[in-house]
Amino acid sequence: MGNFEFPWQYNFPPFFTLQPNADTRRKQLDAWRSLVLDYHRHNKQYTLDIAEAQSSDLFFNKSINRKLSLESINTVLEELRKTENLEWKDKSKKQCMIMWRSPAEWAKLIYQWVTNNGMNNTVCTIYELQNGDDTKDEDFHGLDSWLLDKALKLLVSQHKAETISYDGSDGVKFF
Amino acid sequence: MDRFAWTDGSLAHQEQIITHQNSVRLYDGDNKTNFDRGNLKLTSFRLIWTADKDKKCVISLSLSLVILLEEQGGGFNRSPKIILHLSAVDAYKPPGPIASSKHSFIKLSFQDGGKTEFYYALKDTLARRGWDLPAANKSPQKPPQKSIRTGIGGIEERLQQKHKDTDKDITQAFQDLSKLMNKAEEMVKLSKNLTQKIKDKRGEITDDETVQLKSYLLSLGVADPVTRETHGSGDTFYKELARQVSDVMTQPLQECGGIMPLSDVYCRMNRARGVEMLSPDDLVNACRLMSIMRLECRLQTFESGVMVLHLQEHSxxxxxxxxxxxxxxxxxxxxxxxxxxxxxxxxxxxxxxxxxxxxxxxxxxxxxxxxxxxxxxxxxx
The missing domain is CATH 1.10.10.10 (Winged helix-like DNA-binding domain superfamily/Winged helix DNA-binding domain)
Structure with missing residues (x-):
């Protein structure tokens, strides 16, 4: 996993001040939105803790000593929520899931892998999907359980899979 | 009788009423006058007589004019009188009911008695010279008092003294200012005259000299300021003023980049005008008309509320x-x-x-x- 390459805006001081001009602000927030998603995709991170956000590289560029204010961070996250790339984990909005791929996209990706490997009508465990040797090269390897669960539920609703549990471990059967 | 002056009956600073008597008639010398029945008041400074018939008819005589008192007893069908011998008329005396009189004394005739009491009160008051007091009384007594008084009383007194001194300073300062204003008015008059002369003698003086003289005049101030007196009120005044502001400010505006805050414009205008000061409101109102009048200068208000004057060409x-x-x-x-x-x-x-x-x-x-x-x-x- 190489170093994440930040976009040019990251070194542009005004990027860290929310712009009052509506048009400019739109562009700025779009840039923030894609930065947050790219950053999480690159680092395969799925959750964001508000308390830690301000000190993370993502919102704090130490080289130019600019930091996005907490208020602005919330504005950016709200943007992400509007585009359904974010879901709050709790009501107090302290932690959130960053979905750089939507559950539907994940579901599609998983189902494709299943058909490509001829695993239709077989059962595999959730653990196998997340951490198994077979999925090592797949994007969904190491996918957050919460997100995986959402994706599988979507497949169930499409009648492409069925979740089963036995002996305390969860499994899934693809059709 | 010509020593009397019209008055509104109000008392001066530190003037006190000592006594008063109804039904008093005034005599000019030995002659009866029309001031036949009235109330006579004795104050520490003056005698004030008010007619019974017309309360607005009030005349006063300064006690400082009284040289000598004389009593004249009454008799059958004659009321007792006091005779007041008076000094010459003061040149600065305010107008009175009678312009001139050959008599240098007046008589007060007490028709309802009270002459004796009034006589002694008057004599006493004259002896005290109350009208001289404010000036004479203070200076010799103050310094020793100052050093003796201590405590709260002393502090209060010192504060009072300080107030008085400041008051005096301010009055003096403004006196200087009013003198300056008078002088400035003369200067403006002079410059007006010169302008007129230049106009009259056109041709005899070369153009160069005219321009030079005019520039001198302008550096003194605006030669002919637009005022409410000369240009009426309301729209015409504002329009003329707008034109003048535009004319005067065009060059300074060009020199400083075509834009200037209205506050600076205000200072420059009033400095140029010298005496006929502009109010901020007048300036703003005049400047508002500039765009309608298509003048060189325009008023612009920024979203923050800051007002500026800028040249029209300055886009x-x-x-x-x-x-x-x-x-x-x-x-x-x-x-x-x-x-x-x-x-x-x-x-x-x-x-x-x-x-x-x-x-x-x-x-x-x-x-x-x-x-x-x-x-x-x-x-x-």
Whole structure:
């Protein structure tokens, strides 16, 4: 996993001040939105803790000593929520899931892998999907359980899979 | 009788009423006058007589004019009288009921008695010379008092003294100012005369000399200021004023980049006018008419409420472009840096930057060190 390459805006001081001009602000927030998603995709991170956000590289560029204010961070996250790339984990909005791929996209990706490997009508465990040797090269390897669960539920609703549990471990059967 | 003056009956500072008597008739010398029945008041400064019939008919005689008192007893069908011998008329005496009189004494005739009491009161008052007191009394007594008094009383007294001194200083200061105003008025008059003479003698003096003299006059002030007196009130006054402001300010505006805060304009206008001061309201009202009148100068109000006067040819686009170029060449600018670069006030520089930001040409970087502006790379890249 190489170093994440930040976009040019990251070194542009005004990027860290929310712009009052509506048009400019739109562009700025779009840039923030894609930065947050790219950053999480690159680092395969799925959750964001508000308390830690301000000190993370993502919102704090130490080289130019600019930091996005907490208020602005919330504005950016709200943007992400509007585009359904974010879901709050709790009501107090302290932690959130960053979905750089939507559950539907994940579901599609998983189902494709299943058909490509001829695993239709077989059962595999959730653990196998997340951490198994077979999925090592797949994007969904190491996918957050919460997100995986959402994706599988979507497949169930499409009648492409069925979740089963036995002996305390969860499994899934693809059709 | 010519020593009497009309008055409204109000008392002067430190003047006190000592006694009064009804039904008193005034005699001019030995002759009866029309002031036949009235109330006579004795104060520490004056005698004040008010007619019974007409309370607005009030005349007064300054006690300082009284040289000698004489009593005249009454008799059958004659009321007792007091005779007052008077000194010559004071040249600065306010107008009175009788302009001149050959008698240098008057008589007070007490028709309802009370003469004796009045006589002694008057004599006493004259002896005390109350009208001289305010000046004479203070100076010799004050200094020793000052050093003796201590405690709260002393402090209060000192404060009072301080107030008095400040009051005196202020009055003196304003006296100087009014003198200055008078002189300035003369100067304006002189310059007006000179202007008129130049007009009359056109041809005899060369154009160069005329221009030179006029420039001298202008450096003294506006030769012929527009005032409410000369140009009436309301619209005409404002229109003329607007024209004058525009004429006077065009050159200074050109010299300082085509734009100036209204406060500066106000100072410059009043400095140029010298005496006939403008009120801020008048200036604003006049400037509002400028765009309707299609004058050289225009009033502009920024969104922050700052008002400026700018030249008509000075277009906003141009200054916007200039601002953006300056920001681009330096990378980023704060309002005071821009002010230093283009020789404009910080407020106006800030307005320029904000205007450029509103147009989407610049974007801001708001940190603890202050507000800086950058090219709006969000829109261009």
């Amino acid at each position: 906003e686009d141009e200054s916007l472009q200039d601002t953006v170029c300056r920001v681009e060449s330096t990378g980023s600018l704060s309002a005071d840096e821009l002010a230093r670069l283009i020789g404009l006030s910080v407020i106006l520089s800030r307005e320029r930057l904000l205007a450029a930001e509103r147009k989407g040409e610049l974007c801001r970087d708001d940190t603890a060190e202050g507000l800086r502006f950058y090219r709006n790379l969000f829109m261009t890249q």
